Amino acid sequence: MTAARLGLVGLGHITVNAHLPPLAGLADKGLVTLQAFCDVDGETAARHARTFGANAVYTDHREMFEKENLDGVYICIPPTLHTDAELIAAERGIPVMVEKPQTLDIAQAVRFSEAVRKSGVPSQVGFMSRYYTTAAFMRDRISERTPRHALVQLLYSGRHIRYWTSRFELCGGSFVENTIHMVDLLRFFLGDITEVSAFYFYRKPGEGPEPINLPHVYDVNYRFESGVVASVTTSRVLTNVNASRREVLVVCDDSLMEWSAEKVVENGETVFESPAADNAFASQAREFVNAIRSGDASGLRNGYPQALNSLAAVLGANASASRGGTLIRLDEFVAGDGDRRDRMPADTGGEPGTV
Numbered sequence: 001m002t003a004a005r006l007g008l009v010g011l012g013h014i015t016v017n018a019h020l021p022p023l024a025g026l027a028d029k030g031l032v033t034l035q036a037f038c039d040v041d042g043e044t045a046a047r048h049a050r051t052f053g054a055n056a057v058y059t060d061h062r063e064m065f066e067k068e069n070l071d072g073v074y075i076c077i078p079p080t081l082h083t084d085a086e087l088i089a090a091e092r093g094i095p096v097m098v099e100k101p102q103t104l105d106i107a108q109a110v111r112f113s114e115a116v117r118k119s120g121v122p123s124q125v126g127f128m129s130r131y132y133t134t135a136a137f138m139r140d141r142i143s144e145r146t147p148r149h150a151l152v153q154l155l156y157s158g159r160h161i162r163y164w165t166s167r168f169e170l171c172g173g174s175f176v177e178n179t180i181h182m183v184d185l186l187r188f189f190l191g192d193i194t195e196v197s198a199f200y201f202y203r204k205p206g207e208g209p210e211p212i213n214l215p216h217v218y219d220v221n222y223r224f225e226s227g228v229v230a231s232v233t234t235s236r237v238l239t240n241v242n243a244s245r246r247e248v249l250v251v252c253d254d255s256l257m258e259w260s261a262e263k264v265v266e267n268g269e270t271v272f273e274s275p276a277a278d279n280a281f282a283s284q285a286r287e288f289v290n291a292i293r294s295g296d297a298s299g300l301r302n303g304y305p306q307a308l309n310s311l312a313a314v315l316g317a318n319a320s321a322s323r324g325g326t327l328i329r330l331d332e333f334v335a336g337d338g339d340r341r342d343r344m345p346a347d348t349g350g351e352p353g354t355v
């Protein structure tokens with residue numbers, strides 16, 4: 001293959017700021033052709049096509065798939081807006097990169113996952129944290145230890161930059177929209193999650209600032225297949241200050257490990273620091289393009305079928321919290337045994353079962 005012809009569906013914040021810069025670099029090296037940009041907003045697609053030198057512009061992904069002979073596709077749209085792009089890509093044997101969260105509908109994710117698995121195309125979900133050099137180091141170090149306990153603490157601050165990420169029914173809440181990255185990273189370190197139980201502090205109607213209707217706090221407990229237990233907490237209360245915090249700890253026998261994008265600390269000592277030029281989005285793009293060009297997907301750390309457990313873990317947390325903390329087994333949740341819908345409690349004014 002000469003250059004991999006890529007189609008990009010959704011030319012919003014993440015595509016333009018995180019995916020296109022490294023892809024443009026790969027295009028300069030002749031490894032990639034930015035073949036088609038597709039956005040329901042045609043002017044947005046056309047503007048970015050001019051900036052990045054894309055060959056064609058579409059407002060409908062079906063027309064794009066019909067007219068273009070693509071080697072790979074990026075699907076980067078808000079999670080409630082997925083329809084059939086993943087299915088078309090899988091049917092046509094086109095490798096697919098889908099941004100997280102894959103969807104808010106676990107049944108849809110299962111359908112997409114099956115299609116991707118059956119077609120055997122290389123696939124990737126946008127869990128870029130797996131591509132930090134510190135993540136690979138941490139994973140290797142944990143494999144030489146006996147992990148028992150993981151703790152993630154995320155305190156988000158600042159205002160939302162997009163309307164849909166301020167609305168529970170459109171983004172699934174901060175735990176689904178953001179904390180999913182760290183839940184997935186725990187899976188990279190520790191393997192699959194089997195059970196979840198969650199308590200949320202829901203925001204009451206009018207308890208501003210508008211238009212936010214997301215829970216204030218998400219307090220989630222996980223059990224991993226290995227027996228490891230984790231506590232993952234998130235709050236979205238610090239709207240008017242710049243005071244975010246992120247802590248990721250893994251407690252092993254005789255080892256307290258702390259992960260951040262920049263370094264790994266063990267028992268208080270820095271044991272690894274990332275190189276200054278570490279760019280997880282660029283590494284993720286490089287591995288995806290490598291997989292397309294070589295047909296060898298072994299360098300991909302976050303295939304669509306493999307990522308289903310991360311999505312189930314966060315949607316399962318929503319479902320548990322909406323049922324007062326009921327324990328949810330993720331295999332049953334994914335298989336559709338029982339009620340998979342999560343509900344906003346009546347006092348938030350949310351519509352039941354619409355997420």
Ligand SMILES: NC(=O)c1ccc[n+]([C@@H]2O[C@H](COP(=O)([O-])OP(=O)(O)OC[C@H]3O[C@@H](n4cnc5c(N)ncnc54)[C@H](O)[C@@H]3O)[C@@H](O)[C@H]2O)c1
Binds near residue numbers: 013076100
């Ligand atoms: N990996 C990360 O760190 C990270 C960061 C931010 C966002 N994201 C994820 O990326 C996805 C996109 O987020 P964003 O911030 O770019 O959103 P955005 O709202 O900025 O952009 C979305 C774009 O998709 C377009 N669009 C919507 N439906 C479409 C369709 N059917 N076909 C073509 N275009 C369509 C919109 O017009 C818009 O231009 C979300 O799932 C989000 O969670 C990931």
